[in-house]
């Protein structure tokens with residue numbers, strides 16, 4: 602069926618899950634981005650409108666994640682028609698909630714519908730990666746869960762390297778995103794070039810424990826593994842706001858563990874029920890506000906569906 606425009610939604614995502622740097626990510630229910638794509642008579646891709654970014658995102662299609670992803674997809678098909686992209690950012694930029702991945706994924710999902718679904722969802726991954734790479738290099742730990750939903754092991758950047766993992770039945774999350782931009786490139790620049798064999802063994806053990814805990818539905822083991830990061834969190838801790846204080850506060854309010862969401866500054870607490878997640882989110886938000894930082898807080902769960910088409914006409 603031929604459409605002239607299509608609209609999609611893509612959820613927030615949290616990469617790393619603590620110890621799984623660049624290889625684990627999960628989609629979150631609730632917040633996300635929307636995009637509408639439509640054909641235009643003139644050639645070329647244009648960004649006709651972006652809402653919700655405080656005019657911070659580039660409108661130049663060569664510099665814009667959404668347009669770069671769309672261009673990669675159209676080029677792959679040898680499609681020459683011009684495209685208009687309208688983006689509504691529900692996700693704060695540079696927040697650790699996968700904002701750039703959502704821009705890429707939401708555009709590509711909408712464009713696939715506009716084109717009559719020539720690609721499976723998995724086949725859309727390389728186009729999303731082209732956009733994401735513009736901002737923070739080739740890593741799929743936000744893009745893959747945004748596209749596929751759930752918790753995803755990302756053992757590389759090919760479709761074959763994506764492995765959906767089980768989501769524990771009682772897994773709830775409390776997130777606090779203080780108003781402080783932490784660009785991913787800046788957070789990556791702090792990381793060491795190499796790690797010791799001792800740390801390698803420790804990290805490998807913790808990631809294995811994390812994946813095993815997901816399979817066994819064991820939230821306590823999951824939380825212990827998430828907090829077992831001895832390489833990335835110590836390197837980035839100085840960029841985070843009140844990390845130790847928030848971890849202690851979250852646990853006093855019943856959280857099992859707390860880790861940095863992606864490259865931060867979002868902090869993500871693992872909880873075992875909705876009531877605790879709400880209490881932890883509220884406590885973290887109040888603590889940030891008391892320290893004079895605005896903060897978005899949410900109690901949420903893993904989103905299972907990934908990006909969805911909302912409308913096509």
Ligand code: HSE
Nearest residue numbers: 616623737785863864
């Ligand atoms: N894995 C990435 C990082 C996620 O932590 O740098 C942010 O894009």
